[in-house]
Amino acid sequence: MTSPRIAVVSAGLGEPSSTKLLADRLRDATLAALTAHGQHAEVVDVTLRPLAQDIASHMLTHNPSEALDAAIGEVIDAEAIIAVTPTFNQSYSGLFKSFFDVIEEGQLASIPTALGATGGTARHSMVMDTAMRPMFAYLKAQVVPTGVFAASEDWGTASGLDRRIAREGQELADLMVAMPRRREADPFDAESDSFVSFEQMLGHA
Amino acid sequence: MSSMQFGIFSVSDITQDPTTGKTPSEHERIKGWVAMAKKAEEVGLDVFAAGEHHNPPFFSSSPTTTLGYLAAQTERLILSTATTLITTNDPVKIAEDFAMLQHLSDGRVDLTLGRGNTGPVYPWFGKDIRDGIELAIENYALLHKLWHEPVVNWQGKHRTPLTGFTSTPAPLDGVAPFVWHGSIRSPQIAEQAAYYGDGFFHNNIFWNKEHTERMVKLYRSRFAHYGHGEPEQAIVGLGGQIFMKPTEREAKERFRPFFDVAPVYGHGPSLEDFTEMTPLTVGTPEQVIERTLGFRDYAGDYQRQLFLVDHAGLPLEEVLEQIEILGTEVVPVLRREFDAVRQDGVPDAPTHAARVAAAREAGTQLGEQGNAWTEQGARTDFDTGAAIARQAGE
Numbered sequence: 001m002t003s004p005r006i007a008v009v010s011a012g013l014g015e016p017s018s019t020k021l022l023a024d025r026l027r028d029a030t031l032a033a034l035t036a037h038g039q040h041a042e043v044v045d046v047t048l049r050p051l052a053q054d055i056a057s058h059m060l061t062h063n064p065s066e067a068l069d070a071a072i073g074e075v076i077d078a079e080a081i082i083a084v085t086p087t088f089n090q091s092y093s094g095l096f097k098s099f100f101d102v103i104e105e106g107q108l109a110s111i112p113t114a115l116g117a118t119g120g121t122a123r124h125s126m127v128m129d130t131a132m133r134p135m136f137a138y139l140k141a142q143v144v145p146t147g148v149f150a151a152s153e154d155w156g157t158a159s160g161l162d163r164r165i166a167r168e169g170q171e172l173a174d175l176m177v178a179m180p181r182r183r184e185a186d187p188f189d190a191e192s193d194s195f196v197s198f199e200q201m202l203g204h205a
Numbered sequence: 206m207s208s209m210q211f212g213i214f215s216v217s218d219i220t221q222d223p224t225t226g227k228t229p230s231e232h233e234r235i236k237g238w239v240a241m242a243k244k245a246e247e248v249g250l251d252v253f254a255a256g257e258h259h260n261p262p263f264f265s266s267s268p269t270t271t272l273g274y275l276a277a278q279t280e281r282l283i284l285s286t287a288t289t290l291i292t293t294n295d296p297v298k299i300a301e302d303f304a305m306l307q308h309l310s311d312g313r314v315d316l317t318l319g320r321g322n323t324g325p326v327y328p329w330f331g332k333d334i335r336d337g338i339e340l341a342i343e344n345y346a347l348l349h350k351l352w353h354e355p356v357v358n359w360q361g362k363h364r365t366p367l368t369g370f371t372s373t374p375a376p377l378d379g380v381a382p383f384v385w386h387g388s389i390r391s392p393q394i395a396e397q398a399a400y401y402g403d404g405f406f407h408n409n410i411f412w413n414k415e416h417t418e419r420m421v422k423l424y425r426s427r428f429a430h431y432g433h434g435e436p437e438q439a440i441v442g443l444g445g446q447i448f449m450k451p452t453e454r455e456a457k458e459r460f461r462p463f464f465d466v467a468p469v470y471g472h473g474p475s476l477e478d479f480t481e482m483t484p485l486t487v488g489t490p491e492q493v494i495e496r497t498l499g500f501r502d503y504a505g506d507y508q509r510q511l512f513l514v515d516h517a518g519l520p521l522e523e524v525l526e527q528i529e530i531l532g533t534e535v536v537p538v539l540r541r542e543f544d545a546v547r548q549d550g551v552p553d554a555p556t557h558a559a560r561v562a563a564a565r566e567a568g569t570q571l572g573e574q575g576n577a578w579t580e581q582g583a584r585t586d587f588d589t590g591a592a593i594a595r596q597a598g599e
Contacts, residue, residue: 057473060470060471060473060474061411061470061479062412063411063474063482063483064413065478065482187392188392188419188422190423190426190427190430196393196396197396198342198397198400198431199400201393201396202342202346
């Protein structure tokens with residue numbers, strides 16, 4: 001059996017990026033907690049910056065580039081997501097939102113998810129509850145209770161960032177073990193039990 | 206008629222020519238369509254298919270009117286649609302309009318059904334886009350009945366019931382127009398086409414080929430499941446989008462300004478990237494031939510190939526030139542090359558004559574003396590004209 005895969009989506013624009021740094025820390029915390037469960041996961045990084053133009057083109061034409069198609073595939077096929085965005089105007093960045101906008105409806109239903117955000121000061125930390133959680137609720141993802149917001153100052157003080165990261169990683173690992181995602185059957189698979197035959201459709205009509 | 210049909214289809218957009226700043230009038234574009242259809246017949250193409258829209262900047266709100274006119278102006282061309290809205294049109298009116306057209310054109314008509322993706326059109330016609338699939342299924346079930354049964358009693362969810370209704374005129378020679386079902390990525394529509402043993406059409410433009418491949422594959426396997434034949438005997442049509450000049454450089458130079466601001470994909474990916482992602486081909490006739498022959502790799506042997514040549518503001522003379530090149534340089538080679546590799550047992554493209562012959566052989570033809578319904582026992586005592594005549598004779 002292959003290891004479950006965690007997709008780490010980060011929408012940071014800088015290089016190096018504190019958003020990516022937070023994403024990496026959440027990843028490590030999750031892997032450590034999974035190890036304690038006697039499990040292992042593979043990790044794939046989905047960094048959105050290099051996909052920005054492809055995401056815009058996809059919105060205009062409905063055609064994903066090969067690179068974007070691969071990135072979307074990594075996310076929708078994963079067993080869990082860690083999603084981290086910088087805070088812009090008290091919300092997720094447009095790039096972060098746009099990436100999830102080009103994923104088809106229903107593809108993230110029930111997927112265990114850990115959220116993170118970065119910003120200049122802790123006054124932006126509401127982004128997690130006012131923007132990110134509502135969006136992932138709409139996507140029907142299972143989001144863990146803790147969401148880590150890292151302000152610039154958190155990286156240099158004993159603000160409890162490590163503790164919060166460890167807790168969120170623990171929560172994601174627990175959720176992956178206790179309530180792994182349920183997968184919808186491929187609607188093009190005529191052999192699957194949930195395939196809707198035309199006789200059934202006529203009955204509905 | 207050969208094993209495959211080739212032609213053009215149009216969405217009927219009125220778009221400014223970005224190279225001259227000129228926007229054609231509705232009248233110019235409508236007359237342009239007539240010129241395109243006549244040109245298509247003149248250069249040996251087989252099909253002209255009209256889109257249907259009910260909002261500007263599109264003009265084609267009434268395809269059967271257009272096709273009726275074209276039927277009188279042409280002799281061989283098959284008149285079709287791309288697509289007829291099965292969701293918002295009354296299936297009774299579709300049955301009547303296309304049967305009428307079938308008679309006037311001596312059988313040179315078929316149609317492609319689609320759902321339409323413009324949200325407001327649904328409420329404008331009293332429907333809800335969320336019912337799209339359900340409408341497509343129920344309305345076609347009724348349309349199919351109207352074309353195969355002389356007296357229809359029917360009740361559904363989306364239309365007033367029918368009691369003792371006879372759709373007139375009866376289909377020409379007792380054989381209904383051939384129906385294609387078009388969809389980009391809804392498995393239910395591939396399933397619908399398969400269930401009835403009808404054709405499946407994929408527009409194959411604007412989208413990556415994986416959509417086309419997945420839909421055609423499902424349709425073929427389900428066509429066999431419902432007992433209509435082997436998967437490779439299913440009837441498949443594809444679209445395509447092309448622009449040709451003697452050299453690739455000339456083609457790209459001329460087309461790029463139209464591409465860059467085109468309503469569907471403008472301001473997005475580069476011409477080169479979009480060509481890579483979708484079946485769009487901008488280059489020489491040889492390049493179009495090679496690309497089109499490649500469609501068979503993912504769709505199998507298929508029956509109909511339609512090209513989009515007239516959108517994004519391309520001026521009429523340019524469009525007519527594209528049709529000319531298609532007819533003289535591209536399609537003759539495609540016919541030859543496709544025929545050379547076609548597997549045994551793959552059916553020819555559907556024509557009225559062939560369908561009548563097949564129905565006669567199978568014993569499924571509904572009468573053959575000129576009024577299929579009367580021969581099938583349809584009542585005439587509801588016919589006002591006949592009643593008046595009877596009364597006058599008494």
